[in-house]
Amino acid sequence: MSRLDTEHQVETIIGLEVHVQLRTQTKLFCRCSTEFGAPPNTQTCPVCLGLPGALPVINEHAIELAIRTGLALNCEIPPLTKWDRKQYFYPDLPKGYQISQFDLPICADGFLEITDPADDTHTRRIPLVRAHLEEDAGKSMHDEAAGISDTRIDLNRCGTPLLEIVTQPAMRSAAEARAFLSELKLLLTHLGVSDCEMQEGSLRVDANVNLHIEADGKEIATPIVEIKNMNSFRAVERAIEYEVRRQYIDWEDTGETIEDRAKQTRGWDDAAEATFAQREKEESADYRYFPDPDLLPVRLPRERIEAAQATLGELPAATRQRLQSQYDIKAYDADVIVNQGPAMIAYFETTAETAGDGRRASAWMQQDVMRSLKESDWEIGTFPIPAIDLGRLLRKVDAGELDNARARDVFQYMLENDTDAEGAIEALGIVAVDAGEIEALCRELLEANPKVVEQVRGGKEQAIGALIGQAKKKNPNANPQQVKETCLRMIREG
Amino acid sequence: MSIPLDSATELLRLQAAGELSAVQITQAALDRIAATEPQISAFTHRADEAAIAAAEKIDRDRSAGLPLGPLAGIPVAVKDVLCTRDMPTTCSSKMLAGYHSPYDATVVARLRQAGAVLVGKTNMDEFAMGASTETSAMGVTGNPWDPSRTPGGSSGGAAAVVAAGNCPLSLGSDTGGSIRQPAAFCSLTGMKPTYGRVSRYGLVAFASSLDQVGPMAWTVEDAALLLQVISGFDPADSTSLDESVPNFASDVAATDVRGLRIGVLRDSLDQEGLEPEVRRAVLEAIDVYRSAGAEIVDVSLPHSHYWVPTYYVIAPCEASSNLSRYDGAHYGYRAAISDAEAAERGPLLATYCKSRDEGFGAEVKRRIMLGTYALSTGYYDAYYLKALKVRRLIRGDFDAAFAQADVLLGPVTPSAAFRLGEKTDDPLQMYLCDLFTVGANLAGIPAVSLPAGFTAEGLPLGVQLQAPPLQEARLIRAGAAFQKLTTHHAQRPTL
Ligand SMILES: [Zn+2]
Numbered sequence: 011m012s013r014l015d016t017e018h019q020v021e022t023i024i025g026l027e028v029h030v031q032l033r034t035q036t037k038l039f040c041r042c043s044t045e046f047g048a049p050p051n052t053q054t055c056p057v058c059l060g061l062p063g064a065l066p067v068i069n070e071h072a073i074e075l076a077i078r079t080g081l082a083l084n085c086e087i088p089p090l091t092k093w094d095r096k097q098y099f100y101p102d103l104p105k106g107y108q109i110s111q112f113d114l115p116i117c118a119d120g121f122l123e124i125t126d127p128a129d130d131t132h133t134r135r136i137p138l139v140r141a142h143l144e145e146d147a148g149k150s151m152h153d154e155a156a157g158i159s160d161t162r163i164d165l166n167r168c169g170t171p172l173l174e175i176v177t178q179p180a181m182r183s184a185a186e187a188r189a190f191l192s193e194l195k196l197l198l199t200h201l202g203v204s205d206c207e208m209q210e211g212s213l214r215v216d217a218n219v220n221l222h223i224e225a226d227g228k229e230i231a232t233p234i235v236e237i238k239n240m241n242s243f244r245a246v247e248r249a250i251e252y253e254v255r256r257q258y259i260d261w262e263d264t265g266e267t268i269e270d271r272a273k274q275t276r277g278w279d280d281a282a283e284a285t286f287a288q289r290e291k292e293e294s295a296d297y298r299y300f301p302d303p304d305l306l307p308v309r310l311p312r313e314r315i316e317a318a319q320a321t322l323g324e325l326p327a328a329t330r331q332r333l334q335s336q337y338d339i340k341a342y343d344a345d346v347i348v349n350q351g352p353a354m355i356a357y358f359e360t361t362a363e364t365a366g367d368g369r370r371a372s373a374w375m376q377q378d379v380m381r382s383l384k385e386s387d388w389e390i391g392t393f394p395i396p397a398i399d400l401g402r403l404l405r406k407v408d409a410g411e412l413d414n415a416r417a418r419d420v421f422q423y424m425l426e427n428d429t430d431a432e433g434a435i436e437a438l439g440i441v442a443v444d445a446g447e448i449e450a451l452c453r454e455l456l457e458a459n460p461k462v463v464e465q466v467r468g469g470k471e472q473a474i475g476a477l478i479g480q481a482k483k484k485n486p487n488a489n490p491q492q493v494k495e496t497c498l499r500m501i502r503e504g
Numbered sequence: 505m506s507i508p509l510d511s512a513t514e515l516l517r518l519q520a521a522g523e524l525s526a527v528q529i530t531q532a533a534l535d536r537i538a539a540t541e542p543q544i545s546a547f548t549h550r551a552d553e554a555a556i557a558a559a560e561k562i563d564r565d566r567s568a569g570l571p572l573g574p575l576a577g578i579p580v581a582v583k584d585v586l587c588t589r590d591m592p593t594t595c596s597s598k599m600l601a602g603y604h605s606p607y608d609a610t611v612v613a614r615l616r617q618a619g620a621v622l623v624g625k626t627n628m629d630e631f632a633m634g635a636s637t638e639t640s641a642m643g644v645t646g647n648p649w650d651p652s653r654t655p656g657g658s659s660g661g662a663a664a665v666v667a668a669g670n671c672p673l674s675l676g677s678d679t680g681g682s683i684r685q686p687a688a689f690c691s692l693t694g695m696k697p698t699y700g701r702v703s704r705y706g707l708v709a710f711a712s713s714l715d716q717v718g719p720m721a722w723t724v725e726d727a728a729l730l731l732q733v734i735s736g737f738d739p740a741d742s743t744s745l746d747e748s749v750p751n752f753a754s755d756v757a758a759t760d761v762r763g764l765r766i767g768v769l770r771d772s773l774d775q776e777g778l779e780p781e782v783r784r785a786v787l788e789a790i791d792v793y794r795s796a797g798a799e800i801v802d803v804s805l806p807h808s809h810y811w812v813p814t815y816y817v818i819a820p821c822e823a824s825s826n827l828s829r830y831d832g833a834h835y836g837y838r839a840a841i842s843d844a845e846a847a848e849r850g851p852l853l854a855t856y857c858k859s860r861d862e863g864f865g866a867e868v869k870r871r872i873m874l875g876t877y878a879l880s881t882g883y884y885d886a887y888y889l890k891a892l893k894v895r896r897l898i899r900g901d902f903d904a905a906f907a908q909a910d911v912l913l914g915p916v917t918p919s920a921a922f923r924l925g926e927k928t929d930d931p932l933q934m935y936l937c938d939l940f941t942v943g944a945n946l947a948g949i950p951a952v953s954l955p956a957g958f959t960a961e962g963l964p965l966g967v968q969l970q971a972p973p974l975q976e977a978r979l980i981r982a983g984a985a986f987q988k989l990t991t992h993h994a995q996r997p998t999l
Contacts, residue, residue, distance in 0.1 A: 056607055060829045062600065063587040063609055063706040065741050095825055097879075099856055106828020163833075298879040300888060303712035303822055305742050 019224035022254050023231075024187050024217060025179035028194060029172050030204045031146065031212035032075045037169035038145045039066030039109060044171075046210050050164035058169035060104030065304050068093075072171040073116070073308060075203040076143050077318045079173055080117030082197055082325055083138055087315045091116045092307040096297045101163050102148035112299040114307075115142035117173075123327055124193045127185040130342055136190050137178040146170040167211075173204075179218065184250035187217060191243050192349070196326050200352055208242055215246055219253045220268065223261060232257045233271035237285055240278045249278040253285050329355055337368025343376060350380075353390045357397045364401020367408050374404060378421055395424050403431040413490050416440060443487050451488060452496045455480055466501050474498060507532040510996065512578045512672040512726045519566070519577050526566075526577030530559035530621050533579035537623065537670045540999055544646040546655070546664035548584045549591050550624040555579065558621045575733055576619030579671035583662045584625035584642075585632055586675060586717070587706040588612050591622070595708050596640035597630045599830045599837045599863035609706020610741070611675060611717050611734045618733040623671055626661030630865045631827065632679055632710040634658050635937035637686075638928050639867040646924070647689060649964055649997040653921040656686030656937075662720050663690040668999055673721050673730045677707055679714045680815055681916070681941025684953035687720055688966025689921040691955040691995060693727045693983065694720045698973045699948035700745035702731075703738030709826040711819035712743075714945040723993050724954070724983035728752035731976065747974055755977040759985035762797030766790070766982075767909025770802050772940055779919045785956040785965040786915050792989050793913070793982075801909050805901040808943060810894050815942040816935060817878050817891035824875025827868065832859025839863070870931065895946050902947045902972075911982050912970040915940050916953045920963035944970050952979045955992035964995075 040057035056064035094112035120138040148168035181187045195206040206213040221232040240246045276285040326348050333344040347358045362371035407417045423434040455477045465473035481493040508514040518524040534552050562577045587593045587605035594600045629639040637645045637660025647655040648668040655664040659676030663686030666674050676683040678696035687694025695718045702717045719730035737746040832838035832855050839858035878887035927933045944951035956967040971978040987993050
């Protein structure tokens, strides 16, 4: 915590609660659509409206997605899980209770491995407390115009399945919290269990933050603050950074420790770049959890969990390892490719297989492909150059038919003209130059540059570089490597 | 000809024989309702026009030779706790006065499918909480045998309309005895089926793990007819049992009780507070069975003294949660908030508090508070969790008893129908009405109340039969046998 610039040792303690909307077609306890963006209250029924007499019926697909997620997060999936009512009054909660899971969550323990943001050659294991299923609430839209407070309720979201993932307070920096969220999003999108769009609310994060400060030979903990209302990973990072500074200053001013103050909720104001105290609840909430008598406990036989395990496929962490060993690329490069998601991985692998050279393919991915994506609106899925075409182009480079500079021209042409490598090469007038032509060209250059010849003879082989530029000017298709080798041979042969 | 509004079986026969039309039957029912309502006030809503229209359709279908359902043309009344898309659903509460459900309860849909003619919704204790129908916000219902007395509760209206000869069948709901006790008070056959046998979808919840819909009629035969229609798996109710439903008509016909082991609950006969006339009715029923060749065995349910305390923890806990949805925000009663009230607590909290304060009656509020308290941190283990453990012991008692006996015989209620107003100021006295009935709800087993005679004053008495889970057929056999050997169920009030 060097930025605090204090005489004390300060450790930041961060735990995250992540609410993820599961990508089911229908809601958790009724068959209303979960699609985002419909006109208010058009995706509702007696069940999600909490009308008298309506009863919940579990959506098996949500159970399936929760199991997949739990397994991917190295969780224990218990043989029995059940539903509990979490009771509180709020207008966006029409039943007066939320169906959630209290003491027997569908996923227990577990961990997620992340790349240490302070050292990308190391990984950190972030342990998880649990992950449980629950139904989402509706949305309250407050309109305080003209001095009249008016609240409108949209219950379209009410009943959408959520998986709440709770970490141990195991993260030690804002960057680490952000790295955890990025890795979690990567994993969940890879599994197809969630869209993880913070803007649409399909991923929501609360961060519990406090400090452990070494002072007077003792370790002092500051009061825990739960930060809410963060709408991007960047905001999470900045809110935590802000909160760390605020808590330290607050501790210096007041000396308040965790014993002096109950957990407090603060909201993040993105524009003000500050957290602010939210209205404290009048009394501490007693949710009066009890088992929902309308739903039976869910039995999860071993076979079902094993079947789910079998469908998981390769997870991002394993893909990183495999790309490194199979294509002989660096950890950092594998990380960059994998972090872009399954489509990027597939693109890379096809390119590398076709090119027959993983490192070259990786270098082109990192530079040319990603730069082009960044400069345009393309996703890798809509990138104009098919992986197989890029692979063929790189194979030509590998075979010495093209140099990198010419290959870049071809790449650019392919990008702009919907053509394959052969077509681009032809269109650009790139033709193979035969050995006789090269020899004639080299003889001409050597005769015109006796100084260079002398330097080479004197042992300065790199002097030949001067001739390559000239060769390019005389014949743009001349392969520089070939020109260099031919010139050197001719000098040696004298 | 006189129209036998006291027998669905007979009405079906007369229609099939072409002697009566559904419209004639329905009109007779509506006329009878109009005649008796001033004395008993059993309906919260009467659906005269819709009933005639439904009857006309049945008659048209019949003359067109179309297939007809098993209750075609039979007037049926429905307790106002069941959702109906064409009638208000109020639960006899100010909170839901004028509330219209956009959908039919599964049992209501099955009734319509079966060709039943719905004549209206019947009065009840508010949200089914009570044993006399007096907690209703829709007025007090009289017992057709003596309108100064209660028809029982909470399904008091459903019992009264059958006893008054308005219609032969009604649907009630039973959370702690709410079908069986009114049946006993009105000399009817009333059955609480196995928990999960009948769908709860559209039954406005009181205590979800105890609630069950069931039939009320004069005879076992008629009750079985209605039970047949409403029973069976419903995918919309997760607690509904995916079990095949037997053909109950064959059980009505099989009335040989020789060898049937009838377990007598001796402890209940010595129970303090059991009136001698009720005791006598039970003993006479034992004699009837014994002389018909049944085997009488004594059984005991050792934890029966915990039934009422256990029930009055679990039911209010679930009720406090189920009734949270009535908050004035989305539907139902919403109190007007003054600026001062809004300023004092904030408009939201003020709306919640005042709407619930004004919308609910005293008994409902009492149970919400009991349940809220028992589920609170620090009390949960001592009350709710303990009650769940005792509930398992109670179930175990029944399992053991059913190893010795095929059905259990005992009283339904400690007394005959009491006077209106007699117990309204004493909730504990009212709760003791459930003394013999809540066991079946806690154990989830089927139970039936059968007419078993009358007091010296001419008030009806009942006896209760209980059977293992899913053994409604056994109750129907034993009940039909009893009614073959007795005439209690054939007595009618002079209203
Ligand atoms: Zn819905």
